[in-house]
Amino acid sequence: MNLISIKDASLSFSNLEILKNASFYINKNERICLTGKNGAGKSTLLKIINKTQDLDKGVISYRKNIKTSYLAQENLNYLNISIFEFIKKKFKKINTNEIIKIEKIIDILKLNKNTLLSEVSGGFLRKIALSATLVDEPDILLLDEPTNHLDMNTIKWLENFLKKFSGSIVFISHDRWFIEKVCTRIIDLDRGKLISFPGDYKKFIKLKYQNNSIEKVKKKLFDQKLEKEEIWIKKGIKARTTRNEGRVRNLEILRKENKNYKKVEKFNNITINEIKDYSGKIAFKLKNINFCIKNKTIIQNFSSIIQHGDKIGLIGKNGSGKSTMIKILIGENQVQTGDFYSGKQLKIAYFDQNRSILNSNKSILDNINEGKDKILINGKEQHLVGYLKKFLFKPYDLARLVKTLSGGECNRLLLAKLFLKKNNVLIFDEPTNDLDLETLELLEKIIIQYSGTVLIVSHDRHFIQNTVNKYWLFKGNGLITTHLGAYKEPTEKEIKKNKNKKNIYTLNKKLNLSNQNQLKKEIKKILNQIENIEKNIKILQDEINKPEFFKKNIINQLPILKKLNLEEKKLEKQLICWENLEKYK
Structure with a gap:
């Protein structure tokens, strides 16, 4: 028997x-990941399983004495109590046995009660x-976005724990990354249906794409059949004869099915109001x-040059200084010592993880339009309703208050406001929290294609790996190191090696x-080398910028292009x- 089963x-x-004649089951020792678009009803399904939300119709069966425990998406908001007192609230009555359970779980998670x-x-x-959620020793854990607000080390700990x-x-x-490491089965909530897939994320994406392709073909055939029947009925054939009554009834069924059909919605064709004529290099x-x-030292003797077009990830534990650094860059915090320069022509669009620029008591429309029906993006006028439709907000949704939206819908709205x-x-502080998988992949493409500067604070390893070409590692106690290239999660061997590694300058240059x-x-000496490399790059760029350069044979172009690429890599190194040595001044 299943631990829990939901039918029809x-x-x-x-x-x-949310659900349309859907069925679902949970077996013993399964780790099921529930996926779907933002606002599809995933959190509602968890509440149904947890008996805090009723169905309109259908049957839910629970194995006898089964215990569930639920972790909500939202973080805690009543904070003026101790960890022990908070966990104690899980029990209606407290006795010695419950106290032992509380202290045991606090000890396992290495907390101070x-x-x-x-x-x-x-x-x-x-x-x-x-x-x-763990203290009452549940049979089934229901976790809504458990990795939100966790740093990479804690996410790794959670993977192993689960x-x-x-x-x-x-x-x-x-x-x-978390899905790939943890789940044994994936359930996709798509337009009211629950579809089960194997627990391999890459296979899931492939199978879902295949399913959508098959659905498109079936819909095309359906539309052709419906069109044929509509032409038949309009020709004035005596449809009321006994012989044709069945065909008329079938046509009514086809019409109803067509009316109820919901197509796959895609979050695409997004345009950013980007200024592309930035003249500065830094x-x-x-x-x-x-x-x-x-x-408490948050940032200590840190030096860096952020060039126009850099895409930088800010990686580190919670409280290590990433958000502080962002506030310095956007001008909310002032450096206490040292020099800070920002380009005069910079126009920053800032994604705040707390969504402070959204008014929760106003509607979607009122948060965006500021009394205007039309907007201007890259010099082209668009209707606001059409613009919001690209972010999957339907016209009849626009009057909804922001406080009624899911976390993912709020983040989509924040992106819509940001890109205007x-x-x-672009500066993103935890943009991946609550966003669905398709939106994440689209955001990655937008960042990759963006020609300006991007800084990203994120604990989503997959997202960081796909978007940045440099990253700052916040190690705590104010120490920040700079690393070139895409982020790569260190292996156990590399972690042990790095612990024993001495400073590169002491070893190599004494x-x-x-x-x-x-x-x-x-x-x-290094600054002189930088100056010489920059001169070489300018000479090569001037050569490439000549009108006749790309008219040359490709064999004659390649040596210069390769040389430019080599010089640019030298400059980065x-x-x-220079940044690392500046810390010791």
């Missing part, structure tokens, strides 16, 4: 059909909320910057970093060397 389930809210919730980060709050969990798990997640320059909060602003710099004279000479 239907549920609708106004214009939204007396710490107040108000004293910890968002990621830590998520860990505490998870501990509350794989060792003795019960079954149903979780909602859009973290592709977007930001940071030299020996420092920042402290209450005597004229910009040549440079005494405490000797300021020697350090200054080395920095001067020398800039990293």
